Amino acid sequence: MIDLSYLIDSKSVFSFEDDRWEFFFSALNNSERVNNVFHKVQADNKYWIIIPEYQYNDADLPSDQNVLRTESLNEADQVIETIGSVLRDIDKKSRICIDITGLMRPQILFILKYLELNEFLFFDMIYTEPRNYSRKGETEFTLSDVTEVRQVSGFEGNHNLDMSKEMAKDVLFIGVGYDSRLMARVALDKDRARHLQLHSLPSLSADMYQESLIRIERAGLPNSNGDDQIFFSSASDPYLTASALSSAHSRIFNTEPISNLYLCPLATKPQTLGFGLFYLKELIGTASSIIFPFSSKYSRETSEGVGRTWRYPICLDDNPPEK
Numbered sequence: 001m002i003d004l005s006y007l008i009d010s011k012s013v014f015s016f017e018d019d020r021w022e023f024f025f026s027a028l029n030n031s032e033r034v035n036n037v038f039h040k041v042q043a044d045n046k047y048w049i050i051i052p053e054y055q056y057n058d059a060d061l062p063s064d065q066n067v068l069r070t071e072s073l074n075e076a077d078q079v080i081e082t083i084g085s086v087l088r089d090i091d092k093k094s095r096i097c098i099d100i101t102g103l104m105r106p107q108i109l110f111i112l113k114y115l116e117l118n119e120f121l122f123f124d125m126i127y128t129e130p131r132n133y134s135r136k137g138e139t140e141f142t143l144s145d146v147t148e149v150r151q152v153s154g155f156e157g158n159h160n161l162d163m164s165k166e167m168a169k170d171v172l173f174i175g176v177g178y179d180s181r182l183m184a185r186v187a188l189d190k191d192r193a194r195h196l197q198l199h200s201l202p203s204l205s206a207d208m209y210q211e212s213l214i215r216i217e218r219a220g221l222p223n224s225n226g227d228d229q230i231f232f233s234s235a236s237d238p239y240l241t242a243s244a245l246s247s248a249h250s251r252i253f254n255t256e257p258i259s260n261l262y263l264c265p266l267a268t269k270p271q272t273l274g275f276g277l278f279y280l281k282e283l284i285g286t287a288s289s290i291i292f293p294f295s296s297k298y299s300r301e302t303s304e305g306v307g308r309t310w311r312y313p314i315c316l317d318d319n320p321p322e323k
Helices: 032-040 075-081 085-086 104-117 180-189 208-219 238-255 269-282
Strands: 021-027 043-050 067-071 096-099 124-129 146-151 171-175 194-200 230-233 261-265 288-295 309-313
Touching: 021 085, 032 194, 043 085, 067 075, 067 085, 075 085, 075 104, 075 208, 085 104, 085 261, 104 146, 104 269, 104 288, 124 269, 146 171, 171 180, 171 238, 171 269, 180 288, 194 238, 238 269, 269 288, 269 309
Parallel strands: 021 043, 021 096, 043 067, 096 124, 171 194, 171 261, 194 230, 261 288
Antiparallel strands: 124 309, 146 288
16 A cells, blocks of 8 residues: 555645745646735746637736646656756756646646656645636536547556456546546546445545535446445645555455556546556556546636635655655
8 A cells, every 4th residue: 555654644625825845836827826826926937838728829928937838748858848957957956846827737747757867856746726606516627629638648557458358357447526627538538447436535626525525426427435436535645646546456455356446536646646546656667547528728716716726746756755
């Protein structure tokens, strides 16, 4: 089971006077919670990442701030062309912070992999909750059809290709959220797999768990509370999510061997971070991958108001510091 005991208590509500970084990165969108944080964070160098999924024109971009732009729709290219262009020649011990609030989930995942590969093993990520989503249970995040379901760059598995009846014991583990279209597409893509769900409980607010259940029903996912199908983890704590996934993984393997494991984080951005930490700690080199239903256009604003900002210290070192 994954040992994140040294990080379990590290999540904290972020106070903007608490810390200062050398490099700070955030994806530009129209959300108040993204823009407020960018202007309040203390950092020597701040950068807006302009990603094509939000479809900004040159006239929309801030003229008095550092802008990193990419036209690629591949998450690896996006990260390398933006964050990578700044970090490639800096000290590995530089203090780095990334706001994941406006990023797409595959980008969050590849940032973890990129920083690990380039030996930036200690850094911070922050996330700001919405007060609520603009249309509550009717909120739409993707604005175009899914173009493909594929493995996220850096999280590809050594999959077993023997799909005979005797060998086909695949498992799809979905972190369920609001976007019913994405959930339905992933479930369809892995329709022969056993489907498991990770629910966000506690959720970001009292209403959000019930709203997500409505979207699960629309996606056509089973919604029984059987203890062999439904698992739970905090919507705002990536360390607890990684531990919950580790526990579920051990339990599943102890019950029955798995031919291939597919993880798909479709809930909150902090849960996505937890999926990534779990994978990097336990699943590298196995018949496991993180998959995602990719879309080319996302809403620039889906939320109202600004909730708590969480700070997540990330350690990718094999020998973590003692608490």
